[in-house]
Amino acid sequence: MEGREQVPADLAVERGPGKETYYLAIAVAVLALATAIAAMLSGFGTRWGWWHFRTGFQILRWSVYSAIALIVVSGIVVFLTRRGTGRRGLTYAAFALLVMLLLVGNGLRWTARARNVPPIHDITTDTDNPPQFVAIAPLRADAPNPVEYGGPDVAVQQRQAYPDIRPLVLEGPASAAFEKALTAARAMGWQIVSVDPDSFRIEAIDRTFWFGFVDDVVVRLTPVNGRTVLDVRSKSRVGRSDVGTNARRIREYLDAVR
Numbered sequence: 001m002e003g004r005e006q007v008p009a010d011l012a013v014e015r016g017p018g019k020e021t022y023y024l025a026i027a028v029a030v031l032a033l034a035t036a037i038a039a040m041l042s043g044f045g046t047r048w049g050w051w052h053f054r055t056g057f058q059i060l061r062w063s064v065y066s067a068i069a070l071i072v073v074s075g076i077v078v079f080l081t082r083r084g085t086g087r088r089g090l091t092y093a094a095f096a097l098l099v100m101l102l103l104v105g106n107g108l109r110w111t112a113r114a115r116n117v118p119p120i121h122d123i124t125t126d127t128d129n130p131p132q133f134v135a136i137a138p139l140r141a142d143a144p145n146p147v148e149y150g151g152p153d154v155a156v157q158q159r160q161a162y163p164d165i166r167p168l169v170l171e172g173p174a175s176a177a178f179e180k181a182l183t184a185a186r187a188m189g190w191q192i193v194s195v196d197p198d199s200f201r202i203e204a205i206d207r208t209f210w211f212g213f214v215d216d217v218v219v220r221l222t223p224v225n226g227r228t229v230l231d232v233r234s235k236s237r238v239g240r241s242d243v244g245t246n247a248r249r250i251r252e253y254l255d256a257v258r
Helices: 009-015 019-047 053-080 090-115 152-161 174-187 245-257
Strands: 122-124 168-171 191-196 201-207 214-224 227-236
Touching (some): 019 053, 122 152, 168 245, 174 191, 174 214, 174 227, 214 245, 227 245
Antiparallel strands (some): 122 227, 168 227, 191 201
């Protein structure tokens, strides 16, 4: 109506009865975004050398705890700003709730995976005579996990958890199989440390995507009656459990060779 003051929509929210929930929804969304960024940086910060991996684990742990609290708060705000209440902020609150559910869900998935695999970090296709690290051995001099194989106890746990991790038998001479094995290693994106075509050995380094943990790999080929037996060993430099990473790496490599 002419002569009446026109109030902007944002200002109307500030003057309306639902301004508290609107600002709370925005605050929850900002906190959720910050928590998600902290969770991501817990790993990438470790990979980039910003802090020790134990610090990264601590940041991740507290990010998950914060996410659980924010799920409760954002759930309440979603309820308060639901359609029909006349309150704004539902989009912000729903965003926060979704992001925090994804974060906690991912944490639960990793926890379940860790509980379903043995606390070992040295996996090989040959537990009786595992391939030995030669060129890589000096690079592991300061690693918390020793270069030596863990022995029968580790072998028993591996066979129970990963019965499919076995040597791969290839048809044809070792020289041809070696070229195929080397091509597959390069295709995996590994950093090749040593290539020995005379003894049919390949040593390489691989890093996990998120935390950037360094794992070492050795490939050994053995001629047997016109065929070639390919063995692989993948071992983490740090950590008691690899959460199944080395077994997955060996499976992917054997598939690539096939």
